[in-house]
Amino acid sequence: MPAINQPPINTLHKERVILGIDPGTAVMGYGLVKETGNKIELISLGVVKMEKIDDHMLKLQRIFEKTVALIDNYHPDCLAIEAPFYGKNIQVMLKLGRAQGVAMAAALSRNIEITEYAPRKIKQAITGNGNATKEQVAAMLQTLLKFTETPDFLDATDGLAVAVCHSFQRIPTGKGGSKKAYSGWDTFVKDNAKRIV
Numbered sequence: 527m528p529a530i531n532q533p534p535i536n537t538l539h540k541e542r543v544i545l546g547i548d549p550g551t552a553v554m555g556y557g558l559v560k561e562t563g564n565k566i567e568l569i570s571l572g573v574v575k576m577e578k579i580d581d582h583m584l585k586l587q588r589i590f591e592k593t594v595a596l597i598d599n600y601h602p603d604c605l606a607i608e609a610p611f612y613g614k615n616i617q618v619m620l621k622l623g624r625a626q627g628v629a630m631a632a633a634l635s636r637n638i639e640i641t642e643y644a645p646r647k648i649k650q651a652i653t654g655n656g657n658a659t660k661e662q663v664a665a666m667l668q669t670l671l672k673f674t675e676t677p678d679f680l681d682a683t684d685g686l687a688v689a690v691c692h693s694f695q696r697i698p699t700g701k702g703g704s705k706k707a708y709s710g711w712d713t714f715v716k717d718n719a720k721r722i723v
Contacts, residue, residue, distance in 0.1 A: 543569065545602035545638075547593065547691025548681050549610070549625040551585050552577050554592070555679065557686025558600050559671075561693050571601065571682045574625040582621065586628045593632035605633040605640045606692035608648060608684065643691055648684075651691040663687050 541562045546556035554574065558569040574592045576585045585601050596602075610622035610669060646656040653666045664683035667690065668674065 542603040543600060544604055544606055544689040544692050545596060545600065546606045546608075546685045546687065546692065547629050547632075548608045548630050548684035548688060549589070549622060550681060551589075551621045551625050552578075553679055553681045554589055554625065554629070555681030555683070555685030556596060557682065557689045558596070558602060559686070559689045559693060566690065566693050567688070568673055571686045573682050573685075582624075586624055589625055589628045593629045594636065597633065597636045597638060602638060604692065605630070605638050606638060606640055606688045608688050609642045609644050611645050619630045639711045641692055641695075643688060648687050648691045651694045652687050653686070660684060687710065 541560070544559050544561060546557045546559070553575040555571075555598040557571040560569050561584045569579055573589065576588055579588060591633070597605075607626060610619055610626055615721050630640050643651075649663060650656040651665050652658070652670075655662070658666075660680040660683070664676075667683050667686055670690065671686075
C-alpha cells in the first residue's frame with residue numbers, strides 16, 4: 527500500500543506497528559498500520575463478528591482470543607482503543623466496557639502498551655470534525671491510506687481510525703488529553719488502585 531506523508535517529526539520510534547480496536551459485542555473492528563518515520567501505511571483491517579454467539583461471556587472470550595491472535599500475528603508495538611461512549615442505556619455501556627476491558631487485558635497479557643481515545647477525539651484527528659459520521663471517517667481513511675476496498679462493516683474502518691489517530695498524536699504516551707496509557711499490569715494496577723478490591 528502507498529504511504530502518506532506527514533509533517534517532519536521527532537519520534538522515539540523509527541518504525542512501529544499500531545493495532546487499533548473499536549470494541550463491540552456484536553462486531554469488533556480492528557485496523558493495523560505501520561508507521562515509518564513520518565509515513566504511515568495500511569497493514570490490515572477487518573472485523574470479528576459475534577452476532578451468532580448468544581452467551582455474553584463467550585463473546586468476551588472471542589474478543590480476548592482474537593485480540594491475542596492479532597498481536598501474535600502482527601507483533602504491534604502498541605494498542606490504541608476506542609473508549610466506550612456515554613449513552614443513556616447503562617446495559618449497553620456495561621457490555622461495551624467489558625468488551626474494551628477484555629481487549630485491553632489481551633494486550634496487557636502480551637505486555638503491549640495501551641492508549642485509549644474518546645470517539646470524538648478520533649473523529650477530530652481523522653476528519654477535523656469531532657461530529658463526523660462513520661462514512662466520513664471511512665472516506666477520509668481511504669484517501670489518506672490510498673486503499674479502494676470498501677469494508678463490509680464500518681467497524682473495520684472505525685478500528686483503523688483509532689490506529690491512525692494514535693499515529694497522528696506523536697507525543698509521549700500518557701501526556702495530556704483524554705487518553706490514558708498502560709505499559710503492563712503493574713502500571714494499570716498502580717493507576718487504578720481504588721478500583722481493585
